[in-house]
Amino acid sequence: MTRFSRSVATLAATATTLLAGVMTPAVAWANQFGQQSIEPNLAVAVANPVRNGAFYTLMILEQVPNRRQCWQEQGSNPVVIDPLLLSFDFTGACDRKTDSNGYSVRINGQDLGVQYRLEISPRQNDLVLFAKPSRDRSAPMIEIGRTNGRTNGFLKIQLNSGWQLTRRTFNGQPTGHIYITHDAPLDLPGLPVATSPTAPPPPSVTVPPTPAPPRPPTPAAGGGAPTSGTHFRVVVPITGPDTLQQVRSVEPEAFRTTVDGQAVVQVGLFQERRRAEEVHQTLLAANLPAKILNAAAPATASLPPIPAIPRGQVLVVIDPGHGGRDPGAVGIGGIQEKQINMTISNRVQQKLQEAGVTVVMTRTSDQWVDLDARAQFANQAGADIFVSIHANAISMARPDVNGLETYYLSSGERLARSIHNSVLRHTDMADRGVRQARFYVLRYTTMPAVLVETGFVTGSVDAARFRNPTAVNQIADGIARGILDYLGR
Ligand SMILES: [Zn+2]
Numbered sequence: 127m128t129r130f131s132r133s134v135a136t137l138a139a140t141a142t143t144l145l146a147g148v149m150t151p152a153v154a155w156a157n158q159f160g161q162q163s164i165e166p167n168l169a170v171a172v173a174n175p176v177r178n179g180a181f182y183t184l185m186i187l188e189q190v191p192n193r194r195q196c197w198q199e200q201g202s203n204p205v206v207i208d209p210l211l212l213s214f215d216f217t218g219a220c221d222r223k224t225d226s227n228g229y230s231v232r233i234n235g236q237d238l239g240v241q242y243r244l245e246i247s248p249r250q251n252d253l254v255l256f257a258k259p260s261r262d263r264s265a266p267m268i269e270i271g272r273t274n275g276r277t278n279g280f281l282k283i284q285l286n287s288g289w290q291l292t293r294r295t296f297n298g299q300p301t302g303h304i305y306i307t308h309d310a311p312l313d314l315p316g317l318p319v320a321t322s323p324t325a326p327p328p329p330s331v332t333v334p335p336t337p338a339p340p341r342p343p344t345p346a347a348g349g350g351a352p353t354s355g356t357h358f359r360v361v362v363p364i365t366g367p368d369t370l371q372q373v374r375s376v377e378p379e380a381f382r383t384t385v386d387g388q389a390v391v392q393v394g395l396f397q398e399r400r401r402a403e404e405v406h407q408t409l410l411a412a413n414l415p416a417k418i419l420n421a422a423a424p425a426t427a428s429l430p431p432i433p434a435i436p437r438g439q440v441l442v443v444i445d446p447g448h449g450g451r452d453p454g455a456v457g458i459g460g461i462q463e464k465q466i467n468m469t470i471s472n473r474v475q476q477k478l479q480e481a482g483v484t485v486v487m488t489r490t491s492d493q494w495v496d497l498d499a500r501a502q503f504a505n506q507a508g509a510d511i512f513v514s515i516h517a518n519a520i521s522m523a524r525p526d527v528n529g530l531e532t533y534y535l536s537s538g539e540r541l542a543r544s545i546h547n548s549v550l551r552h553t554d555m556a557d558r559g560v561r562q563a564r565f566y567v568l569r570y571t572t573m574p575a576v577l578v579e580t581g582f583v584t585g586s587v588d589a590a591r592f593r594n595p596t597a598v599n600q601i602a603d604g605i606a607r608g609i610l611d612y613l614g615r
Contacts, residue, residue, distance in 0.1 A: 159237055161292040161305050164188075169291045169304065170197065171283035172207050173246050173253045173273055174224070176510070182246040182253055183537065184283070186229050186291065186304050187211065188221040196220035204253075204275035205282035223304055224572040226536040231257045231268075232292070232305040233312055241265065243536070244306065246283075251276050255283045257306075266314045270306055302400075358402035359421040361390040362414050371519065374455070376412045377405070377566055378516050378577065379497045381452035385419060394497040394566060395421060401498065401570070408564060440613055442478055443509040444487045445567060446471040447516035447577075450494030455519030457583025459593070463517040464492065466592050470580060471515050473602035474609075481610055501570040511541055512575035513609065514567050517592070518582045528585035529556030533577040535568035542576040545608030552604030553597065555581060555588070578605060 167189070174185035187209065189196045196216060198208040211220040223229045230239030242257040242265075253273040259265035271285040285291075288310060294303035362373050364382070373380040373391040380393045393409065393416070396402040402418050409416035446467040448454030454463025468489075475485045486507060488500045504512045520527045530549055534542035539560075546560045568575045580601050581588030591597040 160295040160298065161232060161235075161307060162295050162300060164291050164293055164304075166290075170199075170207065171255065171271065171285065171291065171306070172197075172209070173255075173281040173283055175278070175280065179278065182248075183224065184229070184244050184246055184255060185280075186223040188223075188304070190219050190221075193219035199282060202274075204273040204277055205284070206277060207280040207282050209280055221302065222572075228302070229304040229306060231270075232294075232307045234308070234310060237305075242268070244270075248276075253281060253283075255285075255306075268312065268314065355397070355423060357421045357423055358396045358399050359385065359419045360393040360396070360402050360405045360409070360416055361385060361419060362393065362409060362416045364389040364391060365415070368521075371521065372412075373409070373414060374519075376409060376414065377497075378514075378579070379447060379452075379500075379566065381448065381454070383451070396498050397423075405566065440483055440510045441507060442483055442485045442609060443504040443507060443512045444471045444474055444485055445500050445504075445512065445514040446487060446489055447514060448494075449489050449492055452494055455517060455583050457517075457519055457592075458522070458525065458586065458589035461583050461589055461592055463519070463583055466517045466580065466583070466598070467515045468492065469598055470602045470605070473599055474513070474515070474606045477603060477606035478609060481606075481615055483610070483613065483615070497566050498570070501567050504575075505570075505572050509571075509573050511538075511573055511609065511612070512567065512571045513541075513545070513605065514565075514575070514577040515605070516577060516579050517588075518579040519584045520582060522584055524584060525586035525589075528582050528587040529558035530581065531558045531579040532560045533563045533565060533568065533579070534560070534575070535562060535564060538568065538574040538576045541574045541609070541612045544612040545576060545578060545605055548608030548611060549578070549580075549601060549604030552600045552607065553591075555591075555601075580605075 168191065169186060169188045172185045172187060173182040175182055187197050187207075194210075194214065194216070196209075196211040196219060198210055200206045200208065211222065216222070226239060226243060229244065230237065231242045231244065232238065238257070241259060241262065243260045244255065245258050246253050246255050248254075249272075253276060254269055255271045257268040257270055259267065269286065270289050271283040273281040274284055285306075288308050290307055292305045292307045294301045294305055362369060362380075364370070370380070370382055370391050373393060377393045380391050383390060383392045385392070394402070394405055396405070399418075406416050406418050446464075448464040448467060450464075452464065454467065456462055468491075471487055475487060478485045486509075488503055489495050500514075518531060530546065530553075532542045532546040532549075542560050546557075549555065550557055563577070565577055568577060581591060583589055583592065591601075
């Protein structure tokens with residue numbers, strides 16, 4: 127019995143006893159989160175300038191002791207941070223968190239990651255880190271720290287007294303998640319009560335940043351060298367006609383394939399075991415009997431070259447879902463999702479380029495690209511935003527289900543609403559809303575990211591629309607306009 131299966135077994139056992147003890151599962155999860163201190167010089171909160179300081183996001187950097195220096199501090203009020211790690215492959219030496227996947231607020235032992243988002247706002251000659259209510263807008267805004275002055279570049283957030291950076295633990299085990307922590311209760315009327323940090327799945331049990339095998343360089347131009355070494359394939363055995371759909375509701379990029387003669391739904395192929403475990407847990411939490419299998423390195427298609435982006439220019443990554451051996455959803459009249467995604471993506475790219483925006487796509491032809499490679503491509507390109515384009519499905523027995531759904535996880539909310547509302551303005555689609563989800567490409571991209579489900583291939587109205595080139599162009603034009611509105615163009 128491996129260490130991993132032992133922890134799954136204890137998780138299940140604890141859950142049942144707690145339930146018997148009339149504790150809700152959410153509370154059971156929350157109770158298993160703790161924190162441990164981090165030496166002050168081994169982590170820093172940074173105001174990260176976006177588009178030349180048009181706005182700032184919170185970035186937290188971590189230093190692995192006795193490894194290559196990750197950042198340098200200069201001056202005072204403000205303290206300028208030189209992010210040395212951005213000039214080398216910092217795997218194993220440093221860690222970087224850039225959104226609420228990697229950090230959240232914890233006050234008086236309570237996780238408030240769901241109730242509060244961390245944002246940096248300019249105040250006179252200062253940049254201030256606030257915890258802003260994301261659910262109950264009447265809840266108080268909390269000032270956590272500030273830069274004590276302003277200048278160009280990355281600036282250190284000096285935390286107000288009582289605040290510190292700590293590491294989240296799960297069942298006593300350190301994880302990669304960082305808390306912005308205030309141990310004592312805050313005397314702020316209306317402070318919301320915590321709920322479980324992440325509903326549904328808990329993060330996996332991981333140790334702090336450990337030296338991992340160096341990540342192969344991003345394919346710069348043309349043919350990418352296939353990555354090497356053992357990889358980890360996350361699959362769900364096919365047990366019925368709905369397995370594929372059930373898995374896709376958790377991970378839209380999943381597809382049907384065969385492994386060692388067994389029909390499975392493959393969710394992803396990962397170079398890092400830690401990633402495979404996190405995805406595995408997400409599936410388990412959704413009651414899907416997922417497995418992790420060792421696999422050879424994928425012969426994935428070469429990713430397109432990343433163009434040099436002039437300073438201050440915006441780079442948008444468009445991600446046409448599925449492709450190659452993975453047709454995506456197949457709907458009324460045999461319509462294939464992968465083709466719709468490509469057609470819409472090409473038109474979105476054209477429209478954005480006409481508006482002077484630089485766009486690269488994770489695929490430009492009918493080829494299969496792995497899930498992790500799509501997120502890595504955007505991260506290493508330093509994209510400003512990531513937009514994944516899919517088409518939805520439910521079942522052929524439900525032609526009555528039609529409409530637009532747009533997904534985000536954390537920093538992509540404003541982008542998601544801008545795109546969603548624009549597509550509704552450009553078409554007569556039914557509105558199925560803007561939703562939050564932990565899809566892989568939303569979790570592991572480091573910029574505002576959304577996934578657009580542009581209609582149901584199993585829906586009689588949407589499938590008819592997909593067969594009408596003018597109507598398809600309207601969807602694409604709506605997406606492009608939504609992106610331009612978000613970018614302030
Ligand atoms: Zn899809």
